[in-house]
Amino acid sequence: MSAFAALHRPGDPLLLPCAWDHASAFALAGHGFAAVGTTSLGVAAAAGRPDGASATRDETLRLALTLGSAPFLLSVDAEDGFSDDPDEVGEFARQLAAVGAVGINLEDALGPADRHAAKIAAVRSAAPGLFVNARTDTYWSGDGDWTATLRRLDAYREAGADGVFVPGLTDHALIAALTARLDVPLNVLYTPGGPTLAHLADLGVRRVSLGSLLYRRALGAALETAAGVRAGRDPGGPAPTYDEVRGLT
Structure with a gap:
């Protein structure tokens, strides 16, 4: 079993906290998180591109190249793999593994389940050491x-997914039913x-992702600080010092 698994x-x-750049990833790792993910929304928004539109393949790979050799475990949010071609998705996964990533998150975006299963199988073949977290967007x-959720999760597990992800699912009874049914970690x-x-731990969940929450909270704090200064208020809340941020490089 891999260290990440x-x-x-x-x-x-x-x-799993999710970073969007070098500084956010290293700050999280410095706070004791052994594994860090990436957030596709944060990566896309930082680059001025839309999320979920297969528009940030290069930016995602560039960030993985920056973070893959860092002293923490890296899982990459790869949207839908940035292609409908399973072989191209497999090649992208191979490149992620080559630069040091240990996990990949692949979302089906409610596309055909058999196509997503084929992408998972291609990743398993091209990068067998990569932990594949297969996401369905039914919720x-x-x-x-x-x-439909069960049907998709079964297909993805049969294709070789190491874990499955159902964002938007919050019902306690349904979460417990899924964890009792699955033989892989539920995210x-x-x-x-x-x-x-x-x-969530009591319900049997084995992975909890923060998604874009940290990125959105960071933007919210920036807006609150700017508006507060404009209104004559001193900024509140903690903030790293200039030297602390320089130390993340």
Whole structure:
């Protein structure tokens, strides 16, 4: 079992914070997170490109090249693999593994399940050491069809996925039903106001992703600070010093 796979523990799930650049990744690792993911929204927004549109293949690979040799485990959010061609997705995964990534997150975007399964199989063949987290968007952008969710997860597991991801799923009973049914780790997206990390652990979840939350919170803090200074208020809340940020390089 790889070091990254071993972090997906029953009762003690992997909390995966997601970075969008070098500084955010190294700051998170410096705070004790053994593994760091990337957020496709953060990477896309930082580059002025749309998320979920297969527009940031180069930016994603460039960030992986920057972070892959760092002293933490890196999992890369690769949207849908940036292609409908399974062989091209497999080659992208091979490049990620070559620069040091240990995991990849692939989303189906509610496209054909058999096509996504073929991408997973291609990644397994091209980069056998990469932990494949297969995401279905049935609850994220679909209608929350339980039968369709199970059908997709079964197909992705049969194709070789090491773990499965159902963002948008917050119902306690359904989460527990999935973890009882699956023979691989279930990943859920942390949702403010939803189940706590401790509760998700009790439900059998073995991976909890923060997705774009940190990036959006960082933007919110920047806007709040700028507006506060304009209004004559001193900025509140913690912030790294100039030298601390320089030390992340």
